[in-house]
Amino acid sequence: MLRPLFLQTFLLTFLLTCLPPLAHAESREAVEGEFSHEECIACHQTTEPQLVADWQQSVHAASEPVALCTSCHGRDHQRAAARSRHNDSCVDCHGGGTSPVVHSYATSKHGIIMQLEQKEYDWNQPLREANYRAPGCAYCHLHNGNHLTAKAEPLKPAEADMDRITTSCLDCHAISYISRLNANAASMIEIARMKVREARQLVGEYANEHQAQADAELTGFMQQTKKHLRNVYLGAFHQSPDYQWWHGQPALDGDLLRIKGFIGNRQQNTDDADKTGTKPVR
Amino acid sequence: MRLAYIWITLLILSILIPAGFWYVDWSKSGDGAGLYSRDWLPEAVFGYWNPDDFYQSVDAVVGEFEGEECVACHRDMSPGIVKDWQASRHAQAESKVYCSACHGSDHQNLHLPTPDVCATCHVTQHEQFVDEKRYGFPSHALAMERALDAKHFVDKPKAEVTACLQCHSVATKCDSCHSRHKFSAAEARRPEACITCHSGPPHPDDETYFNSAHGQLYLQQGQDWDWSKPLQKGNYPAPTCAYCHMTKGKHQVADKSIWKFGIKQINPLSSGNVVKRQQWIELCSDCHEAEWSAQKLSAMDRERKQAWSKLDEAEALLKGLRSDDLLSPSIHQRPPYPGDDAHTLLQRERIGFFEGQASAFYNVSPIERDYFDMWYFSNLGAYKGSAHGDASFVNKGHKAMDQQLEAIRQKVTVIRATGKTEADKTDPNKTELENIWLKGEYTEYNREHN
Structure with missing residues (x-):
């Protein structure tokens, strides 16, 4: 049972490490200024249509109020990515520090390592290849910048959700x-x-x-x-x-x-x- | 004639004692582990928490690998562990401690390092850790045995009790506190290193510490303290979990323990405990006056006494109901206790620590569970508040105990007023009650799957 999964992992790892980094990521710092949600969508629809489509299908686009680009990224383009990778961008909307969804993570080994080390991390790194010693919310739920966060209801994770999240585990842990x-x-x-x-x-x-x-x-x-x-x-x-x-x-x-x-x-x-x-x- | 008695006694003993040893060995030789190993089968995942008994290496990769060979491949396969290792002292030492030193080199026969493996180099820490066993339960070093030999662990479906091993594996792997593969001493000195296990209703060590004056100081300033320093006087402005419980970095948390887990009443002034109190006072005197610390300990004695007077009353009320056969469902109408046969002779409802109620928190009547909640959650919360200096938790715990005790009193009054008569016991609705308590999807699954 383990062999096919092992191959799958190998292929995934190969694809993730060998694909050229998105041109967009390199040009991010070149774009200065503050933008509104509509402006983000207008531009990223041409530069990264998949990302926008993923967000539109996600629970974030369907929630009330809608989690807009600026809700997590802020308006400042140069700080947008780093800012959204912090757990702080997620916690408030997900019930605050004492809500079960946050507290169950915060008391896990991942959560405590993050708590202790987050000031030392380089938050400009993409969410992949174990660029962070401990995973934050986004590392697993938006692994490699995939904006299709959960779209299923919480107690019935779609297979696709699980596969995607499992991919993030494999940056550090064995498939077995x-x-x-x-x-x-x-x-x-x-x-x-x-x-x-x-x-x-x-x-x-x-x-x-x-x-x-x-x-x-x-x-x-x-x-x-x-x-x-x-x-x-x-x-x-x-x-x-x-x-x-x-x-x-x-x-x-x-x-x-x-x-x-x-x-x-x-x-x-x-x-x-x-x-x-x-x-x-x- | 008298000589014959001695010979017969000796003969019987010479058979019984080896037979006893044989029986224990036999009962430990099943597919599970621990005293009841013949009664259960492990989940595949148990190997990661109890490697000696259950870990099975995967056979996906064939060959022997050493040193940089492992690193070269795993840099792509699982970059996280390689980055971690590179940041660790293992990789920075003059002669590097490579993967194979702890995991072995045959990729089809890898092992997960237990404390014995770490002891190859970390001799002192391991000796201190193992020494803990002589203080008995609860201890880190005995935690795995404690889990495996618990009757509810044996009784429940194994996937349900996976949670137990994740914390109780503190006995079988050093990375519970020094997370892999960085194994940082500085990380283990931080209170957060303890809270994955030391949290939740029966041991809110995290909340009570963080609420205390010590914890508040840590939360405000801890980020700036130099955590590379050893845990001793003058190095830290406020104590952390490890500063007090693992003084000077001694890998041994049981030697000063007075109330221990807090689930049974003890005499805090026994000769042994007087020595331990003195050790606490000495430790606190790193910052506080001896008299002040002694008063704090006395305040805790009073709080505990008060807590136990409430618990004793609840326990007595329940035992009274049991004596009058008023617990519903009765012992014969509910599934057998963990580890018991349905037809064990002389069964009775288990109430309180000494009868093993700690393993009997399910399949019991609601009023017994009410007492369990009072004893295990409210009482232990108050205890931890008292021990860690968090008055809010002491108040919260006692308030909850007062309410629970009052609810138990009222329920007992109602049960006694409407109590079963002799006629009720042969009543047809007895079967109805058994249908509720003995049948059902989980209840039946639990009986059949250990």
């Missing part, structure tokens, strides 16, 4: 390691999904049997399962053991057993009520 990690992540997330499906099944059956209106407490537990499932996912791909585990799997266990406890209690109470003719007790 990454493919085993990815396989493990897929199983780990599937197990978390099993817990959510078990919970959803129970809640569904309960609602059917009792023609119960959506109960606030049960709905609350179900919302928690979504949050905790997402934590497992973020933990697996951002390499945060803490999100895989404490914010993820055992938290899902807790949700599931509380749902079971709630339904078990209700059923017992309803049955008691049927026997004695009294109203159910909460």
Whole structure:
């Protein structure tokens, strides 16, 4: 199973290192001045049509508000690329430092190395060939300047997204390691999904049997399962053991057993009520 | 006649003792690892965290390679590790430490370096690290055993508990703190080096330290400190994790540990702990008055005592419900505990540290889980706040414990008021309850896949 992947990596690495650098990158510093989003698009549509097309297909172009060129790059052309490569350009829109998506990365080894070393990095380097000792958000999600960031919904990464991100891992890690990690992540997330499906099944059956209106407490537990499932996912791909585990799997266990406890209690109470003719007790 | 008793006893012992050793060896010789190795199968990825037991070298490249040969190829294949290595002391030493020194040279039989490999050169650090084992759990050096021998690790599907090994591999690889392939001492001195594992609900070491006066000073000025200096008096304006827990760079974090993980109550004034308190006071005296440090330790004693009085009350309430057979689902209506057979004799609900509740946080009744959350998350958060000097976390933890205790009290009152009668126990809805607790996609998968 590893051999074809190995070849694939080799080819990718070969292509990435041997292709001539984009002429655009060299001329960047020649262009001085401040530009608006529309001006960026107008010019880059001719110099880099693929880049603009990628951005248009990405979640950034579809979000509300739209993440414009200037949202990440600023207006100053000479500082545009370096500025956007910093994690700071991503964090604010992605929920701030304490949001799970940011925090799961920030506590990973990648995140802490970045935190410690970012002042030493040369941010004018392109996002490839391990030009940065630790990857920031953009290194993986916009690897080699590819502007087609996630276009799928967060819990169902498209195969293409995964392949692209995996390419960035291979700048530092062996394909054998990454493919085993990815396989493990897929199983780990599937197990978390099993817990959510078990919970959803129970809640569904309960609602059917009792023609119960959506109960606030049960709905609350179900919302928690979504949050905790997402934590497992973020933990697996951002390499945060803490999100895989404490914010993820055992938290899902807790949700599931509380749902079971709630339904078990209700059923017992309803049955008691049927026997004695009294109203159910909460 | 009396002599016969002695002979018989000796004879039995001479059979039982070797049999015991044989049994332990046998139970460790399965496809997994640790005491329960026969009960589980590893995931392929486990080899990266526990290389001695599970690492399998890939066979994609054939041949023997040394020194610059590895570098020449990997410069293109995986530039990151080559750049890292080039920036490391390994590459700058007079006689370079090349890839093959740690990984071997046969590309089809490569290995991942364990602390034993690093010990080839880093003798002192390794000795200190291994010495930690004599202080027992918790310790870095024993962390892998701790994970593998935990019953919930054995019981749960292996892809689910992958997370455990990522931190517990601090016992089996030095790059948990000195990230590969730069292996920088300066990096490991920074508090961030610890927080990938020392974070999250049961051990918020990161938050409590960063919130403390020490941590605030670090966050404001740390970027400008000279991290190449050893961790000793005068070199740093404020202490970091390693400054206190690995004083003077000693690779040993367990020797001063009093409350340890914080999940069981101890006597902080036992003769052994009095010695450890003195060691803390000496360490703090790098900056603080001895009296002031002693008072801080006493304040922590009071905080811990208060925490345990709350935990003890909750535990007693739960044990009371158990005595009256009021826990629902009961032990027979829920899946067996990790490591137990469904038909083990004399089963009972496990409550508290000494009964192994630390491995029983799933498939338990909600009120037991409520206690687990109070004990494992709120209590340990307060403990870490107390130990690291973060009053906000102490308050938050105690407030949470108060609320959780009150909720448990109220639930117990309701359960006792509506409690099961003898008739309930033979009730048809008993099967309904078993259907909820024993069936379901994950619950069944978990039973069948370890």
